[in-house]
Amino acid sequence: MNIKHKALPLLLFGVFGAANAGISSGTGGAIANILTNGDPIPTTATAGIDYNSTHVSTRDFAHVYAVSAGGSALAPGWSSDYPGAAQAGHPIFKMEIAYPTDGSKIARHEIVPRWEYVVSGVRWYAISVYIPSTWNFSQTPTIIGQLHTAQPSNITVSPPVRFEIFDHTLRLGLTASTQNSPAKQASSEQVIKLLDLTPASAIDRWHCFVARADWSPEPGKGSFKLWVNGTLTYQASQAFNAYVTAGGNYAKTGLYVPGLDNMPANQTIYTDYVYIGDEQTTSEQELTALTPCGH
Numbered sequence: 001m002n003i004k005h006k007a008l009p010l011l012l013f014g015v016f017g018a019a020n021a022g023i024s025s026g027t028g029g030a031i032a033n034i035l036t037n038g039d040p041i042p043t044t045a046t047a048g049i050d051y052n053s054t055h056v057s058t059r060d061f062a063h064v065y066a067v068s069a070g071g072s073a074l075a076p077g078w079s080s081d082y083p084g085a086a087q088a089g090h091p092i093f094k095m096e097i098a099y100p101t102d103g104s105k106i107a108r109h110e111i112v113p114r115w116e117y118v119v120s121g122v123r124w125y126a127i128s129v130y131i132p133s134t135w136n137f138s139q140t141p142t143i144i145g146q147l148h149t150a151q152p153s154n155i156t157v158s159p160p161v162r163f164e165i166f167d168h169t170l171r172l173g174l175t176a177s178t179q180n181s182p183a184k185q186a187s188s189e190q191v192i193k194l195l196d197l198t199p200a201s202a203i204d205r206w207h208c209f210v211a212r213a214d215w216s217p218e219p220g221k222g223s224f225k226l227w228v229n230g231t232l233t234y235q236a237s238q239a240f241n242a243y244v245t246a247g248g249n250y251a252k253t254g255l256y257v258p259g260l261d262n263m264p265a266n267q268t269i270y271t272d273y274v275y276i277g278d279e280q281t282t283s284e285q286e287l288t289a290l291t292p293c294g295h
Helices: 045-054 284-288
Strands: 065-070 077-079 092-098 107-113 121-131 142-150 161-166 169-176 188-196 205-215 223-228 231-237 248-257 266-271 275-277
Touching (some): 092 107, 092 248, 121 142, 121 161, 121 248, 121 284, 142 205, 142 266, 161 205, 188 231, 205 284, 248 266, 275 284
Antiparallel strands (some): 065 107, 077 092, 092 266, 107 248, 121 205, 142 161, 161 169, 223 231
């Protein structure tokens, strides 16, 4: 599913947020129900975006999002009673993982905007996570949000952008490649410290990531900016930031633990909806206003 340089419908007014030019209601945002509303899920991206844009007040989870899960429950929790929901102003998701019993040492529980796959060009993303005091800090990196790339099933690559917790540090990971070989080895890799999670004030609170990506795997092209909790934290321009992909780039939020030893027996995090903007979005404030950090 490729949606390239497509002007998406505006987000409607109401409990689902104010309308902003460039903010898509068709590929992300709020839901009305976690359970099915009975309407069939469209089979194409165009039909899915059109449905979500015209059913903003009634659409359910499965029309807007898909679940990526392994070693965990398939459906996320969704409630106004979870920590952080009051600040968000609506129900939020509870994502949980447990050490797999099959020995794979891989666990994931993520939600993915169902219709958002973009090959190149400008895209804005807002991902928000609430880190609870029950978080099990460890020496195993745990990804809590990412901008990934769709590749053939026989190719495994690190996401171009990932937000991860390692020990008591919140980090940004960046990986990209200019190669179009079957292996698509990484041409560039970076890990950057974003926040120290040791202070008590860093836990039991929301952390909101707003990113502007001008996707490109070509040298001398592409750009990336990241705001964390409303502060510009990282930026790069005229720098490739993606892989060659026919499927496109897309957002995820939740939990993913790679196949490493010493991962915690279980982990829980709370996430908000994923918000998407196109090139008509003019500032990070438009996205931050939709997140719990903007309330």
